[in-house]
Amino acid sequence: MSGSALRFPSLRARLRWMVIAILAAAMLLLGALSYRYTLKEVHELLDGRLAQSARTLDVLLRTGGMPPDGRPVVVPTPSRTPAAHGKGTHSYEPEVGYQVFAADGRVLATTANLDGMPAPRADDKAFRDVSFGTRRWRVFQLPRGSDGEWIRTAERYDSRTEISQALWVQYGLMLFVALPLLALLMGWAIRRGLKPLDTLARRLLRREPGSHAPVTLENAPTELRPLLDALNEQIGRLENALERERRFSADVAHELRTPLASTMINLDAAIGAREPGAADSALADARECLVALARRTEQLLALARLESGEGRRAMAPVDLATLAGDVIDEMVSVIAHSQVELVLAPLPPRLVVHGDEAALRAMLRNLLENAMRHVPSGGMVELALSRAGRVAVIDVVDNGPGIPPERRAALFERFHREPGTRGDGYGLGLSIVQRAAQMHGADIQLLDSRFGTGLHVRVSLLLHGDEAARER
DSSP: OOHHHHHSOOHHHHHHHHHHHHHHHHHHHHHHHHHHHHHHHHHHHHHHHHHHHHHHHHHHHHHHOOOTTOOOEEEOOOOSSHHHHOTTOOTTOOOEEEEEEOTTSOEEEEEGGGTTOOOOOTTOOSEEEEEETTEEEEEEEEEETTTTEEEEEEEETHHHHHHHHHHHHHHHHHHHHHHHHHHHHHHHHHHHHTHHHHHHHHHHHHOOTTOOSOOOOTTOOTTHHHHHHHHHHHHHHHHHHHHHHHHHHHHHHHHHHHHHHHHHHHHHHHHHOSSHHHHHHHHHHHHHHHHHHHHHHHHHHHHHHHHHTGGGGGOEEEEHHHHHHHHHHHTHHHHHHHTOEEEEOOOOSOOEEEEOHHHHHHHHHHHHHHHHHTSOTTOEEEEEEEEETTEEEEEEEEOSSOOOGGGSGGGGSTTOOOTTOOSOOOSOHHHHHHHHHHHTTOEEEEEEOTTSSSEEEEEEEEBOHHHHHHHO
């Protein structure tokens, strides 16, 4: 097994060992507490039996008395071995003894196993541990009223030790037998519990490339549902990205083929021209084709950036009034060569929206360029910015031929051009406008021009939070 496999075990192994470790820790802690509590209760029970034996002996002595000759009585005690006791005894049967002392410390009566144990002192505790011979004894000492006599009962620690050992065996067996069994059961339970993950992995392996169908799992556990939702969302994003790439590649191949071919033709013409004037004319035409190629490439890249959502990472307050002035300054040469009058309505002092400046700039520039391409020479395009409540409004109105309402929806399709369109448009302008508007949650309306003919494009964007609050 490799080192990485040891450092990063499978989820099943990780869960199994974590559960076993937690169970082992809990069982050890509970076992230790239970052992201590049980042993404490056993000691208290045996101590109580010693005390009860001493009091029983006291009653017997009071009723029966001691032998009149005053000689000490030594009572023989049997061994604790089963052979000495016979078949009816148990190996746990304790070895006990007793002693009776006079006030002067003389032994009045004793069992043989305690013969010779020193007499108790007045300051001794009732219960105490005594080492006598080679054994330890648990003793209880009871004074007999005011005559100064004592009764002592004692029990060897052997029985208590055996009980402790039995408890250790009981709890140890529980751990050593139960833990492996629990490990097997936990492994089976974890395999059953993680079976939906195996099912999900098999379905993903069998999934056809390019499939748009969502990944589903019957009776999916609650913990897997967010994973399935996130997985389907990521698959959808990946499919959309791949589709955008395929579409962009096809669009580039389609749209750049014509200007490249025209450029090559003009260059070939310039190379093969015999007169300087013809060569200059062909080179000028080639340059115009390259300018058109550069502009078309710029539009395609702008549309690709908008569709990929790159601008969403650069949202910031943008003043539309300032942006409109900058766009018009950029388009001065285009406006001058278009032979179209651009009318700029008085701009508000401040019109701030929350958005991506590059995307808004592309949207405004393409609105103006699209309008100017549809207006005949000598026509007019009007740009107006205004505030309507909590909304910033961009109005671009022209007096061109206009577009019938039934065909306006098709204007947002890429590479769509209306028949008879003036200029060198490529059908990408309003697609860029639409993507920028969608990125900002803006609304686009295609309305009738107030000039009687032409088109009126209105884009409505929410004002920035501070501007909206000031408007209220």
